[in-house]
Amino acid sequence: MSTDSTDGAAERPTEEITVIVNGEPVTAEVEPRLKLSDFLRYECDLHGVRVGCEHGVCGACTVQQDGRSTKSCLSYAVQADGAEIETVEGLAEEETDSLHPIQEAFHETHALQCGFCTSGFVMATKELLEENPDPTREEIEEGLADNICRCTGYQNIYEAVERAADAMED
Amino acid sequence: MSTSHPAETDADAESDSSRESFTGQGLPRVEDHRILTGEAEYIHDITPENCLHMALVRSMHAHADIVSIDTEEAEAHPDCELVLTAEDIKSEYNPMPTGVGRIATGEDGEPAALPEWALADEKVRFVGEPVVAVVASDRYAAEDIADLVDVEYEAMDAVADGMAAREDEVVLHESVGSNVVDNERLEFGDPDAAFEDADHVVEGEYTWGRISGVPLETAGAVATYDEESDSFDIDCNIQLHTLVDNMIYETLGYEADDVRVNVPADVGGSYGTKIGIHRYCCLTSMASQQLERPVKFEEDRLENLQGGDMHSSDREYQMRMAVDDDGTMRGLDVWFVDDFGAYPRYPINQVLKPLSVLTNSYEIDDVTYEYDLVLTNKTSQTAYRGFGVDPHIYALEMIVDEAARTLDMDPTEFRRRNLIRPEQMPYTLPSKNLYDSGDYPATLDRIEEIIADERDGGLLDPDVVAAKREEGKYRGVQPSVIIEPGASGSDWTDRQRTDKEDLADRSRDEVEELPEHLRAEIREDGSIHAFLATDSSGQGHQTLVSQLLADELEVLPSDIEVGYLDSVDAPTEYGSAASRMAVMLSGATVGVAERLLANVEELAADHWDVSTDDVTYHDGTVDRLGGDGSLSLAEIAELDAETNAAGERRTRVSYNYDHPATDLEEFDEALTQKFPVYPTAAFGANAPIVEVDVNTGSVEILTFHTVRDCGTMLNPMIVEGQAHGGIAQGIGAALLEEFGYEEDGQPQAITLFDYLLPSIENVPEIEMEHTETPSPFTETGAKGVGEGGMIDAPASIATSINAALDPLSVEEPASQIPVAPDHLRKKLRESEQ
Numbered sequence A: 001m002s003t004d005s006t007d008g009a010a011e012r013p014t015e016e017i018t019v020i021v022n023g024e025p026v027t028a029e030v031e032p033r034l035k036l037s038d039f040l041r042y043e044c045d046l047h048g049v050r051v052g053c054e055h056g057v058c059g060a061c062t063v064q065q066d067g068r069s070t071k072s073c074l075s076y077a078v079q080a081d082g083a084e085i086e087t088v089e090g091l092a093e094e095e096t097d098s099l100h101p102i103q104e105a106f107h108e109t110h111a112l113q114c115g116f117c118t119s120g121f122v123m124a125t126k127e128l129l130e131e132n133p134d135p136t137r138e139e140i141e142e143g144l145a146d147n148i149c150r151c152t153g154y155q156n157i158y159e160a161v162e163r164a165a166d167a168m169e170d
Numbered sequence B: 001m002s003t004s005h006p007a008e009t010d011a012d013a014e015s016d017s018s019r020e021s022f023t024g025q026g027l028p029r030v031e032d033h034r035i036l037t038g039e040a041e042y043i044h045d046i047t048p049e050n051c052l053h054m055a056l057v058r059s060m061h062a063h064a065d066i067v068s069i070d071t072e073e074a075e076a077h078p079d080c081e082l083v084l085t086a087e088d089i090k091s092e093y094n095p096m097p098t099g100v101g102r103i104a105t106g107e108d109g110e111p112a113a114l115p116e117w118a119l120a121d122e123k124v125r126f127v128g129e130p131v132v133a134v135v136a137s138d139r140y141a142a143e144d145i146a147d148l149v150d151v152e153y154e155a156m157d158a159v160a161d162g163m164a165a166r167e168d169e170v171v172l173h174e175s176v177g178s179n180v181v182d183n184e185r186l187e188f189g190d191p192d193a194a195f196e197d198a199d200h201v202v203e204g205e206y207t208w209g210r211i212s213g214v215p216l217e218t219a220g221a222v223a224t225y226d227e228e229s230d231s232f233d234i235d236c237n238i239q240l241h242t243l244v245d246n247m248i249y250e251t252l253g254y255e256a257d258d259v260r261v262n263v264p265a266d267v268g269g270s271y272g273t274k275i276g277i278h279r280y281c282c283l284t285s286m287a288s289q290q291l292e293r294p295v296k297f298e299e300d301r302l303e304n305l306q307g308g309d310m311h312s313s314d315r316e317y318q319m320r321m322a323v324d325d326d327g328t329m330r331g332l333d334v335w336f337v338d339d340f341g342a343y344p345r346y347p348i349n350q351v352l353k354p355l356s357v358l359t360n361s362y363e364i365d366d367v368t369y370e371y372d373l374v375l376t377n378k379t380s381q382t383a384y385r386g387f388g389v390d391p392h393i394y395a396l397e398m399i400v401d402e403a404a405r406t407l408d409m410d411p412t413e414f415r416r417r418n419l420i421r422p423e424q425m426p427y428t429l430p431s432k433n434l435y436d437s438g439d440y441p442a443t444l445d446r447i448e449e450i451i452a453d454e455r456d457g458g459l460l461d462p463d464v465v466a467a468k469r470e471e472g473k474y475r476g477v478q479p480s481v482i483i484e485p486g487a488s489g490s491d492w493t494d495r496q497r498t499d500k501e502d503l504a505d506r507s508r509d510e511v512e513e514l515p516e517h518l519r520a521e522i523r524e525d526g527s528i529h530a531f532l533a534t535d536s537s538g539q540g541h542q543t544l545v546s547q548l549l550a551d552e553l554e555v556l557p558s559d560i561e562v563g564y565l566d567s568v569d570a571p572t573e574y575g576s577a578a579s580r581m582a583v584m585l586s587g588a589t590v591g592v593a594e595r596l597l598a599n600v601e602e603l604a605a606d607h608w609d610v611s612t613d614d615v616t617y618h619d620g621t622v623d624r625l626g627g628d629g630s631l632s633l634a635e636i637a638e639l640d641a642e643t644n645a646a647g648e649r650r651t652r653v654s655y656n657y658d659h660p661a662t663d664l665e666e667f668d669e670a671l672t673q674k675f676p677v678y679p680t681a682a683f684g685a686n687a688p689i690v691e692v693d694v695n696t697g698s699v700e701i702l703t704f705h706t707v708r709d710c711g712t713m714l715n716p717m718i719v720e721g722q723a724h725g726g727i728a729q730g731i732g733a734a735l736l737e738e739f740g741y742e743e744d745g746q747p748q749a750i751t752l753f754d755y756l757l758p759s760i761e762n763v764p765e766i767e768m769e770h771t772e773t774p775s776p777f778t779e780t781g782a783k784g785v786g787e788g789g790m791i792d793a794p795a796s797i798a799t800s801i802n803a804a805l806d807p808l809s810v811e812e813p814a815s816q817i818p819v820a821p822d823h824l825r826k827k828l829r830e831s832e833q
């Protein structure tokens, strides 16, 4: 389940949390059961965080928490209190409107079709390349095995990762 | 032939090719930027102000009478805004239209009532069927409230097997009296004689498990009722919104114009499956009307997998083939049962579409085709990429393998002998559809060359194969040539609702094939805007239209913006289905551009007061011949605005591209009889190299070779992307995916831990080559590509598994899709005994 608001009449317990989201601190009163994915989507208005399964299989909701890829549907917002979260919205250069090399590479190699999985793949790729700037195909496979894309058949995703790796090396 | 596509940046691609054609280039997509930056707006992102949220109480029984529904506690919850049951909706609205009426007839010969209400009425017929809808301020609260609804059931015996359901021991719909709601037997040529005369008759039974598209984005709908105009505005990620919108407005009891269905520009995958999600539009609309506030429903994954109206074909085949000693295929006899689940919907046509590729790439004149369409206590079927062709091609390729074994003939040689030859094109199938163009034997030759390379030091090198066998790993490959029927019209889809006698007397003039609609206009800033009447879900329609229109108008794709029309503004057209859009949209783009250019020249000629012969258009400008004066598109749009009222602007045009079969005599017979007509036949040969571990029964695809031809490639990057995606889904279907059910109708796959989607680890490198044989029937020579891969990969993987296990003489190892490890292990064990 996911939600857009919590403005009902019933008394529901809340806690105050502060999360650094794409570099900006966000303080909010949230229900302890609010999923991190819903917090990001609705409290922070970051729709690039996609929810495909809410049980940790598809990877569409992947964001970086304190520099590590995490599936945001598998934790609660209260657990992220004090953490730094980065979502796909944090990647593109805002002033120049230029895409991050990973985003650019996905575009150039047609590594997205419907795009619903794409933010998750981009964020997973970011972690992969930060740890291993020049991955082999096997390493890419391992790095992205937690994300599912139903449209592209993955071939172009391999190419995107390799292209991004090249671009980021330069 | 090429295996790569150009992938320059947009700017490079544009400037590189200045005044060369953009069509045929792998132009990166205009859709991507918003998606990559998180700005895309999918249905889950649409929440109007003041919006409420719906949750559904769903049946946990496969078959049960509803004894009582107690909503008191739910209604007492402080956040509860509304509770709806069947009783509430029956008093104000209609049942949702169903899909059959020919066999399911009552005593008076009239179609029997088989009402499907948006909420279960009196009894439930599948696990996950919505029984009660509740509305609250947010989804968390709505689910709390849903938990407070108390439904009392009296469980009944269920039937969850298509073959068993034919016995009618448990009947789902008492008003019909039988679970078999349609049956048809068609004969082409003289199959009796063929089977009598042939040297051999080969038989086989094949199972195609229940699979589906499972898009990563679940279904969602947001409805807003406006009291003043007494009309509805619905946002929904439904597919074919101009065709299936009747499922919504008829259910609500309104006219089409009062129910505006709008599909977001970004839809997170559909693959056909989302044509069946009208229930959510109906329920949110009803709730919105009751509450006079917007109401949103967002399906979660568990709901989607068990009761989301999104499963697809589920078939048992009995195939027979008549063959002669010399390897001639003489006759084919196809019989199958398709398990449609609890209600028959629009996708009943899936049992007919295989007629368009009845004999695949083979020449067989004498054929029987018969099916039973059966209801069971499972979720209802919807469409899925391939629309029922995929199981047919699979079952056919299986019986071909079996026949080759019977004849003791090399299966490739057997296939080659029976291939339709290029000089027979256009080729008329026994079922009267036509294959437009192609050289099938050459395609088989090419894939054989590729395999020959693999046999010589590659994955199939005899030494490697022998060494692998020592480890219990059996490698093999068996290529075949497979057809993808493209660009459906729609008339044939009424066949199952048409009386058989009426069909016999039908004339060609009664046939109506659906065109595709496109609008374009020039704005006063010189930009060009086009509007699609169809929805899309990742196929790149916006890019395709901007690329083609740029060529036609001699401008840059970046000068063109492409938007969408909702169900009221768009004419009722067929839209995005059946590998149709490349063909139909490219035809419509050419037409719209011609109209626009003619008007632009006229406007300029009028302005200069000369004849249109004295003006000429090029590169976004009209010049007056003789040199004095030229007008840009922006100036012309301004002129138009000055001289013409908004309704009569000549810089705004629309065009309907007729379905290619409309005026072709060749299709007359099929059209008149309402047989499926698909004027394009993309084709290709696959050779997936598989490795079967005989100890575990697991199958790995080492590499997937494929040679494909879809006529003119409008955007090779998109063409390849479609093929990659289709093949990946085909791999999932062949090896992993299945909506299994217990005998009592309990679904076994309700999470993505049980319904296994292929990950990057399951999909191998795809080695793809292309040939281009333009279609003689379409404006641009393009053929459809949207369903390829899913149509052909399962059959090719299954034949390759047969080939890999050939030395072990396992009886029909791939007789069941998916070829799951447990199934294959059982077969292997049986063969050892």
Ligand code: FES
Pocket: A050, A051, A052, A053, A054, A055, A056, A057, A058, A059, A060, A061, A062, A071, A072, A073, A074
């Ligand atoms: S939505 Fe989090 S893994 Fe699927």
Ligand code: FES
Pocket: A111, A112, A113, A114, A115, A116, A117, A118, A148, A149, A150, A151, A152, B216, B268, B269, B538
């Ligand atoms: S692009 Fe559609 S799921 Fe990946």
